Amino acid sequence: MNAEAGRRVQVDLGGRAYEVHIGTGLIDRAGELLAPHLPRRRTVVVTDRHVADHHGERLAAALEAGGIAVDMIVLPPGEQTKSFAGLEDLIARLLALKLDRGDRIVAFGGGVVGDLAGFAAAIYKRGVDFIQVPTTLLAQVDSSVGGKTAIDTAAGKNLVGAFHQPCFVLADLDVLATLPGRELRAGYGEVLKYGLLGDAAFFGWLEANGGAVLAGEAGALAHAVARCVEMKAQIVAEDERESGRRALLNLGHTFAHALESETGFGEALLHGEAVAVGCALAFRFSAELGVCPPD
Ligand SMILES: NC(=O)c1ccc[n+]([C@@H]2O[C@H](COP(=O)([O-])OP(=O)(O)OC[C@H]3O[C@@H](n4cnc5c(N)ncnc54)[C@H](O)[C@@H]3O)[C@@H](O)[C@H]2O)c1
Ligand SMILES: [Zn+2]
Incomplete structure (x- = not known):
């Protein structure tokens, strides 16, 4: 594989088709790579504290270098965040940031962040588009692709959610270096x-x-x-x-x-x-x- 170019896989879903870009050094190029998917040149990055500590500044700097204004929402790590309480908190923070229907959310983390931010995107103002930037091996090979989003309830896992496809997936293999x-x-x-x-x-x-x-x-x-x-x-x-x-x-x-x-x-x-x-x-x-x- 040409490390610079990476590999691109197309998810063929007609009008909702999108590309998964896999490679190294992609976070540092996020400004250039995400710009075509961000019509309004601003975005809200949803992440968790572990991912933010390791890679948050680098992603924000890359987006800003591409002329994209960034707000970052940092959630507590762990499955408990994928809950009604976690969803309510995230939606409140998106509303406080005045995220508009034409804006797009970037889910930057593992399956927990992807599932929660994806579901929030599905219902926020009746639905906004979102981008997955998966940071765990599980999220890169599985949860970031396919559009299943959900939260857990007392009755079980993933029981409340929506099919909501991302409009782009950027999988940078380098971030896996900090994964336990x-x-x-x-x-x-x-x-x-x-x-x-x-x-x-x-x-x-x-x-x-x-x-x-x-x-x-x-x-x-x-x-x-x-x-x-x-x-x-x-x-x-x-x-x-x-x-x-x-x-x-x-x-x-x-x-x-x-x-x-x-x-x-x-x-x-x-x-x-x-x-x-x-x-x-x-x-x-x-x-x-x-x-x-x-x-
Ligand atoms: N939507 C789907 O199709 C689908 C498929 C499979 C699993 N899932 C869901 O995914 C979730 C599990 O996802 P997961 O395994 O990615 O767990 P996770 O999101 O909880 O991440 C695991 C841990 O790694 C940390 N982390 C993430 N990226 C890191 C990095 N690059 N460096 C250092 N630390 C990092 C996180 O903060 C967390 O502590 C479950 O809720 C499961 O239901 C969804
Ligand atoms: Zn699984």
């Missing part, structure tokens, strides 16, 4: 899922190169993220609202959700970790039922 190792490994649970979803060659590649991906080797990361995004883009283009084929993306997730529910959806077991265990359990269960040969 455990979070990177959890994201790999979703990567492995894509390997099992009907791309044996990619699964084989992961068996040989998984270590390099987890070591943060740029070329390996780029290939893994791009391949997952290509597969997700294709599935989402065929079945945006999960009436059929998109359910494939839930491989391992029935077991995963049961395990997460039992462990309280928190630090005890991260989502990607639950997916990795869930894929192994789904395989064993299928082998027991005789629908998947054990070898």
Whole structure:
């Protein structure tokens, strides 16, 4: 891959089609890369404290260098933020900043920020466009693409939300360098899922190169993220609202959700970790039922 140019994957959704730009050094070029998607030359960046501490200033500086005025909303990190209370707080802050219907929100963080800011964008003033700048491996390979947005409720995870596609996704692999190792490994649970979803060659590649991906080797990361995004883009283009084929993306997730529910959806077991265990359990269960040969 040409590191400068990066790789671009198109999500073909007719009038709501968009591009996922994957590569290195992209945050520093955010002004130039996001400008075409920001008609009013101002934006509100929604992020969490960890991401803001590591990369917030760099993103703001890059946007400002591109002539884009930036307000930054920094949320508390963690799944609890993806709640009705978190949503109400975020909407109040967007209103206080007088975000207009023609403005666009930038979701800068992992799946928590992406799901919450995406849902806020779906309902703020009856809907504004938003851009995903995912900063975890899980968000880059999975949650930033496909338009599922949601918050959790007392009755369970992701029970209130909307399908709201981003208008652009910018995945800078460099930001993964500051991601805690455990979070990177959890994201790999979703990567492995894509390997099992009907791309044996990619699964084989992961068996040989998984270590390099987890070591943060740029070329390996780029290939893994791009391949997952290509597969997700294709599935989402065929079945945006999960009436059929998109359910494939839930491989391992029935077991995963049961395990997460039992462990309280928190630090005890991260989502990607639950997916990795869930894929192994789904395989064993299928082998027991005789629908998947054990070898
Ligand atoms: N919408 C979808 O299609 C979809 C798909 C899968 C998962 N999800 C949702 O995604 C959420 C999980 O997302 P996640 O795993 O990205 O978790 P997360 O957003 O909580 O991020 C994990 C941790 O890493 C920190 N972090 C993020 N980027 C960092 C960076 N570059 N450097 C240092 N620290 C960083 C965060 O502050 C947080 O503490 C769940 O709520 C899940 O339901 C949504
Ligand atoms: Zn998942």
